[in-house]
Amino acid sequence: MRDYTEITERLINLELPIECIGNVHAKENLNWPIHQIHLASSRDTPQSVLITGGVHGDEPAGVEAALQFLERDNTEFLKQFSFTIIPCVNPYGYVHNTRETHDDIDINRSFETDSVAEAAIVKKVLGQTQFSFAIDFHEDYDATGFYLYEGRRDEKYIGPELATAAKAIGPVDPEDPGEDAPNLVEGVYKVATEWGTQGLAPYLLHFHSKHVIISETPTVWQLEQRVALHLTILDTALDIISDPKIN
Numbered sequence: 001m002r003d004y005t006e007i008t009e010r011l012i013n014l015e016l017p018i019e020c021i022g023n024v025h026a027k028e029n030l031n032w033p034i035h036q037i038h039l040a041s042s043r044d045t046p047q048s049v050l051i052t053g054g055v056h057g058d059e060p061a062g063v064e065a066a067l068q069f070l071e072r073d074n075t076e077f078l079k080q081f082s083f084t085i086i087p088c089v090n091p092y093g094y095v096h097n098t099r100e101t102h103d104d105i106d107i108n109r110s111f112e113t114d115s116v117a118e119a120a121i122v123k124k125v126l127g128q129t130q131f132s133f134a135i136d137f138h139e140d141y142d143a144t145g146f147y148l149y150e151g152r153r154d155e156k157y158i159g160p161e162l163a164t165a166a167k168a169i170g171p172v173d174p175e176d177p178g179e180d181a182p183n184l185v186e187g188v189y190k191v192a193t194e195w196g197t198q199g200l201a202p203y204l205l206h207f208h209s210k211h212v213i214i215s216e217t218p219t220v221w222q223l224e225q226r227v228a229l230h231l232t233i234l235d236t237a238l239d240i241i242s243d244p245k246i247n
């Protein structure tokens with residue numbers, strides 16, 4: 001079992017307003033709060049970014065990457081971007097190290113309904129919000145290297161550049177992830193329209209963000225390497241899309 005209060009304490013230590021966007025009522029009569037944090041400078045920033053982790057509870061590097069992003073100095077990025085961060089979408093799964101929710105449902109296949117509490121909470125808080133970019137951090141137990149999925153309404157894909165930057169952290173996974181996703185270059189796949197909107201990233205692409213990335217790290221790597229991979233993908237994407245000629 002992991003300790004969720006450790007996450008809550010790290011969020012409190014940020015001394016930023018933390019929003020509880022909903023509580024998941026799980027067995028054991030416990031409530032699991034889902035937190036959201038906004039990060040913005042006082043000036044108006046042209047682009048807003050959504051960062052999510054822990055949709056699958058047994059993929060802790062995404063939660064850790066979101067927390068480390070919040071804990072570091074983002075002064076430069078805050079000149080261009082505001083951020084909405086939901087570090088752990090599946091707190092019950094995170095604590096119990098399960099991919100699914102307390103009643104064995106994969107949140108990342110649940111965004112087409114409102115029957116799964118975690119997905120419904122996220123959908124409700126998103127409201128009508130539109131983001132320039134969204135990234136969802138995941139992990140893969142079978143992979144030996146990293147890979148990523150990209151969805152972009154204008155199809156101006158930056159995934160190949162992200163993969164090149166991420167290779168400084170570790171190798172690309174040689175296996176096809178087998179999600180029927182078209183391959184752009186080695187380790188970079190398109191978010192396929194056939195997926196519908198059941199998953200968080202395709203749901204965001206359809207309703208809330210013109211550009212999404214799903215970053216996947218191999219669980220076999222050390223935690224710090226996985227976190228570094230997620231943050232390298234994120235930082236490289238922010239560097240690219242902060243260029244007004246490209247975004």
Ligand SMILES: [Zn+2]
Nearest residue numbers: 056059138139
């Ligand atoms: Zn996952």
